[in-house]
Amino acid sequence: MAKLCVVGLGPGDYDDMTVRADRALRDCDAIIGYHVYVDLVKDRYPDKKTLTTPMTKETDRCRMALEAARNGENVALVCSGDSGIYGMAALVYELRGEAKEPEIEIIPGLTAACSGAALLGAPLTHDFAVVSLSDRLTAWETIEKRLEAAAAADLSIVLYNPASRGRPDHLRRACEILLRSLPAERPCGIARSIGRAGESRDLLTLGELKDAQVDMFCTVFIGNASTRVVGDRLVTSRGYRDV
Amino acid sequence: MAKLCVVGLGPGDYDDMTVRADRALRDCDAIIGYHVYVDLVKDRYPDKKTLTTPMTKETDRCRMALEAARNGENVALVCSGDSGIYGMAALVYELRGEAKEPEIEIIPGLTAACSGAALLGAPLTHDFAVVSLSDRLTAWETIEKRLEAAAAADLSIVLYNPASRGRPDHLRRACEILLRSLPAERPCGIARSIGRAGESRDLLTLGELKDAQVDMFCTVFIGNASTRVVGDRLVTSRGYRDV
Numbered sequence: 001m002a003k004l005c006v007v008g009l010g011p012g013d014y015d016d017m018t019v020r021a022d023r024a025l026r027d028c029d030a031i032i033g034y035h036v037y038v039d040l041v042k043d044r045y046p047d048k049k050t051l052t053t054p055m056t057k058e059t060d061r062c063r064m065a066l067e068a069a070r071n072g073e074n075v076a077l078v079c080s081g082d083s084g085i086y087g088m089a090a091l092v093y094e095l096r097g098e099a100k101e102p103e104i105e106i107i108p109g110l111t112a113a114c115s116g117a118a119l120l121g122a123p124l125t126h127d128f129a130v131v132s133l134s135d136r137l138t139a140w141e142t143i144e145k146r147l148e149a150a151a152a153a154d155l156s157i158v159l160y161n162p163a164s165r166g167r168p169d170h171l172r173r174a175c176e177i178l179l180r181s182l183p184a185e186r187p188c189g190i191a192r193s194i195g196r197a198g199e200s201r202d203l204l205t206l207g208e209l210k211d212a213q214v215d216m217f218c219t220v221f222i223g224n225a226s227t228r229v230v231g232d233r234l235v236t237s238r239g240y241r242d243v
Numbered sequence: 244m245a246k247l248c249v250v251g252l253g254p255g256d257y258d259d260m261t262v263r264a265d266r267a268l269r270d271c272d273a274i275i276g277y278h279v280y281v282d283l284v285k286d287r288y289p290d291k292k293t294l295t296t297p298m299t300k301e302t303d304r305c306r307m308a309l310e311a312a313r314n315g316e317n318v319a320l321v322c323s324g325d326s327g328i329y330g331m332a333a334l335v336y337e338l339r340g341e342a343k344e345p346e347i348e349i350i351p352g353l354t355a356a357c358s359g360a361a362l363l364g365a366p367l368t369h370d371f372a373v374v375s376l377s378d379r380l381t382a383w384e385t386i387e388k389r390l391e392a393a394a395a396a397d398l399s400i401v402l403y404n405p406a407s408r409g410r411p412d413h414l415r416r417a418c419e420i421l422l423r424s425l426p427a428e429r430p431c432g433i434a435r436s437i438g439r440a441g442e443s444r445d446l447l448t449l450g451e452l453k454d455a456q457v458d459m460f461c462t463v464f465i466g467n468a469s470t471r472v473v474g475d476r477l478v479t480s481r482g483y484r485d486v
Binding site: 019 | 251253258259260261262263265266301302326327328329330332333334335336337339340341342343349350351352353354356357358360361362364365366367369370371372373374375380381385386388389391392393395396397473474476478479480481482483
């Protein structure tokens with residue numbers, strides 16, 4: 001019986017894939033995914049059949065992957081970053097429901113919280129929250145409440161999907177909410193195009209972040225009370241007392 | 244000039260290391276770390292010098308790594324999971340301070356939020372908080388406040404360090420706090436010894452979690468309002484409306 005692997009590719013560079021993800025792509029018959037992610041990997045696995053769907057067609061994509069596995073193909077359904085965090089793993093399980101087949105294997109990958117933090121320094125040494133600013137499937141009021149709660153509890157915050165063509169001002173609105181309780185001097189960072197052409201990092205304050213230009217290839221980090229800039233890196237102290 | 248790589252090993256299995264982490268270990272002169280993590284990898288890189296320190300000696304470990312790099316050795320300072328999330332990356336930057344040398348490279352790895360979620364199913368499809376229950380460096384009142392805030396904002400929650408020899412009842416205390424605002428039927432999961440001998444998963448309710456036996460090799464997941472059990476997996480729905 002064929003298997004459906006839901007594969008987290010990591011940020012984009014081959015070097016940041018896991019050994020298990022690489023093996024799943026080498027061993028599969030078909031690579032299925034959003035066309036941008038399939039394009040990232042297909043040259044490395046040239047003998048594989050590829051099937052792609054547009055951006056918002058997540059359900060079609062997962063159905064296509066389940067169907068191919070039921071028809072006897074070993075499938076790698078690829079996701080950018082992790083396969084679980086804002087990825088396709090849940091939808092695949094939901095669509096399979098209580099059936100036992102096809103077999104599903106979730107292969108985790110480096111999510112942008114990990115890879116973006118490494119690019120910026122070490123902003124996630126302590127407790128943190130991950131919040132997506134996309135309101136395509138979540139009410140903006142819920143997002144707002146989560147930002148307020150994270151700030152009030154002194155969690156570092158990672159913002160996924162800080163902007164897209166349809167929502168250019170979400171980061172500004174998020175910063176306005178955070179600035180109600182956090183100081184404008186709070187150190188923040190933007191990780192851009194992690195592991196891909198044009199990779200770069202910006203360190204800036206929360207006050208500056210409000211007016212920063214971001215796009216869908218950015219991940220944004222907001223420090224907690226223990227975060228500071230050391231050299232040219234964003235660093236959150238764990239609190240070792242003998243430093 | 245030699246380089247200090249701070250390497251996230253992922254959960255423990257070689258297959259879950261990234262290509263970049265594997266290369267750093269192959270290319271280094273010395274592997275430095277907590278002895279349990281050095282033992283996990285040393286057989287695969289037998290020609291490397293190894294230097295280990297006991298569990299609570301984080302500052303000594305990072306100083307040793309910086310010193311070795313200053314003396315011309317290429318060093319891999321290894322961390323379990325990610326090198327940033329509750330890892331050594333921040334401390335290395337803090338100890339180097341404003342100096343430019345040695346060069347530091349942070350190599351991220353799969354943190355238990357990603358690898359444990361994959362083992363349990365897909366509990367982190369939507370916004371979440373990561374909170375450590377260790378009060379060695381954090382006041383228990385702060386931990387309590389973070390748990391309350393995460394529950395109130397309907398974030399899924401990942402608990403690191405749910406117990407250890409010195410704090411056997413922290414998970415019970417955390418669950419009591421969460422049960423003030425969350426239902427006892429809320430689906431939860433425990434990922435044990437991810438990627439190592441004895442790997443296993445438990446699905447249980449928040450009410451049951453309160454009395455569960457956990458140790459320092461467990462990572463605990465508490466679902467949000469969209470989390471349910473599908474088949475034998477813990478799944479948080481992203482909210483695609485056409486499922």
